[in-house]
Amino acid sequence: MPRDPDPPPAKRFKPGSPFFRLDKKKPGMLLPRAGHAAVGVDTQRKQLPIYQSRTQLINQIRQLHNAVFIGETGSGKTTQIPQYLYEAGIGRQGIIGITQPRRVAAISLAARVAEEKKVQLGKLVGYTVRFEDVTSSETKLKFMTDGMLLREAIGDPLLLRYTVVILDEAHERTVHTDVLFGVVKAAQRKRTEQNKIPLKVVVMSATMDVDLFSQYFNKSPVLYLEGRQHPIQIYYTKQSQSDYLQAALVSIFQIHQEAPASHDILVFMTGQEEIEALARTCRDISKHLPESCGPMTVVPLYASLPPAQQLRVFQPAPKGSRKVVLSTNIAETSITISGIKYVIDTGMVKAKRYNPGSGLEVLAVQRVSKAQAWQRSGRAGREDAGSCYRLYTEEEFDNLANMTVPEIQRYGPHTVCRVCSSASAQTLLISPEFSCAEEVLTIISLLSVDSVLYNPPARRDDVLAVRKKFISSEGDHMTLLNIYRAFKKVSGNKMNMKLESSLSDLTNVRRCLAHGLFMNAAELQPDGSYVALDTHQHVAIHPSSVLFQAKPACVLFSELLHTSRCYMRDLCLVDADWLQEAAPEYFRRKLRATKS
Incomplete structure (x- = not known):
């Protein structure tokens, strides 16, 4: 992102200037509530809007099999309802499970509730996310990602360990949450x-x-909680902004120069590249501001960050420094970032859409x-009165979709069970014929999760130097295999398959991939x-691929991703003859169609 130090960006626009205008017409935005002071956890719980309705809420839920609960951001519903149920003896025969769309939310909420209950995390209150299980036989309040509960349901369709399941942030309508609706409804009926x-x-x-939620769960009652804990002022821009990144930069330094250092900023961006670019620009500009402005601590937050890096957003900035969190929509719900x-x-x-005709995401x-x-x-009013600067006009807001x-209407059918796509399953099942079941199982497992590679921009050269040790000229699949082999030898088995390894000869692995993924070939x-x-879609090799600088005659890809261009990701070098060998009739039909 280009710098604009002359004049300092922060001096261009002020809330009182034509750039921003305070909106006082929208109903329900300015809610009277006492300011937040430094008080104990018990006092904070009693100050939450939900506390006044505690008894009535418990009595209603006790009588219902299903309930849909609506509460504004900051009302306390996520942290308090599980505790209220447990304290009232509802669901104590088993576990009260609370699902979240994102792992950072599940972890931070469990830590907060454990603090409120004054117990060690992992005892009464715990959490389960991918690759991390902080629970015990004592756990009764269990926070987890919706994907983890789905995984449990595979082995236990009736969810017999649970007496209450709370599906939180249902309005986000993630694929996993929507699938869970069907899972828990079926479990409830069968039990x-x-x-x-x-x-x-x-x-x-x-x-x-929430009418759809209510209808789906047998027209269950909808319980409403009015009120937000703290008031929020909304500002709109006077004119439409052609460059929202520049507008965000201006707004950050406008606030930084005028507000007390203890008042932190949360900026919503679209993705990793944008966030890292803006972070570098903010750090650079902040070094050249007058001392009166104070230092700035810039913290990125996006899904591909390692868990430990994500949790940095909850750490306070050094004394006298302002924390600026640059985040994707991962920070929209559930998590409370102090300050x-x-x-x-x-x-x-940034959102995905699946085109079933082309197979493109x-x-x-x-x-x-x-x-x-x-x-x-709502993120601005979690602990005190706050302000939200919308970098668009009020008219633009009115024209937004409600x-x-x-996600289930936008994503491909493989999203929930990525390992079980027709192509991956076929590749796995035929792998014993090529004496490479171990390698294929490893590759498919690695492809079934988010990227195992982390690319911190600040250490780009170090990352590339380390990765060169594992790069294979035969493609990304072989590179992943090299990385996994360096990490750990494969253990365990699946479907009682004979796990025979091809060892250093990877030709059979590539031939097996060609037989299983022949429909994902490009020439x-x-x-x-x-x-x-x-x-017959025009495609390009993704810049992240180890084959980006090469021009192999024929490749396989694991997925197509359309951004500025249609990119192939996770590539493997193959021989065109292997494809003909894998599906001769398929390619004969394709050849006839091309000639006609």
Whole structure:
């Protein structure tokens, strides 16, 4: 991002200037509530809006099998309802499970509730996320990602360990949450039919559009909680902003020069590259500001950050320094970042859409919905009165879609069970024929999760130097295999398959991948571009691939991703003859179609 130090960006626009205008017309935004002071945990719990409705809420939930609960951001619903149920003896026969869309939310919420209950994390209160289980036989309040509960349901469809399941942040409509609706509804019905301990389901949302949730769970009652803990002022821009990144930069330093250092800032961006670029620019500009402005601690937050790096956002900035958190929509819900007084909302989000015709997942920047905008503004009022600067006009806000399109309508069918795509399963099943089941199982396992590679921009050269030790000229799949072999030898088995290894000869591994993934092949064209053989789509090698600088004649890819171009990701060098060998009739049909 270009610097603009002359004049300092912060001096361009002020809240009282034509750049921002305070909105006083929107209902429900300025809610009277006492300011936050340094008080104990017990006192804080009693100050939450939900506390006044505690008795009534418990009595209602006790009588219901299903309930849909609506409470504004900051009302206390996520941390308090599980505790209220446990304290009232509801669901004590088993575990009260609380699902979250994101791991950082599950971890931070469990830590907060353990603090409020004055217990060691992992005892009464625990959490389970991928690769980390902080629970014990004593755990009764269990926070987890929705994907982890789905995984448990594979082995225990009735979810017999649980007496209450709380599906939190249901308005986000993630694929996993939507699938869980069906899982818990089926478990609830079957447990009743089999005279087992009933399962109580509580759906929690921060938005008012919950009729679908109520209808799906047998027209269950909707419980409303009015009030937010602290007031929030909303500012809009006077004119539409052509460059929301520049507007965000200006807003950050405008606040930094005028507000007390203890007032932290949360900025909503769209992705890792944007965040890291803005972080570098902020750090650079802050070094050249007058001493009166004070130092600035810039902390990024996005999904591909390692867990330990994500948790840095909860650490206070050094004394006298302002914390500026640059985040994707990962910070929209559930998590409370202490000290946040200002929210800067760019109004943009990066989202995937799946095209079933082409098989492409398109990742594009788009406008947020109104529901997302309100969620973002709510981050400013978690601990005290706050302000939200929306980098778009009020008219632009009015034209936003009311709700975000659910992920299940935007994502590919492989999203929930990525290992079980037709292509991956076929590759795995035929791998014994090529004496490389061990390698193929490893590769498919590595591809079934988010990228195992972390690329901190500040250490780019170090990362590349280390990665060179594992790079294979035969592609990304072989590179992943090298990395895993260096980390740990494969152990265990699947489907009683004979795990025979090809050892150092990886030709059979690539031939096996060709037989399983032949529909994901692309061929080099005379002009240097690539065309996918199945769809005839023009594609390119993703810059992150180890084959990016090469021009192999024929490659396989694990997925297509459309951003500025249609990119192939996770590539493998193959021989065109192997593809013909794998599916001769398929390629004959393709050849006939091309000629006709």
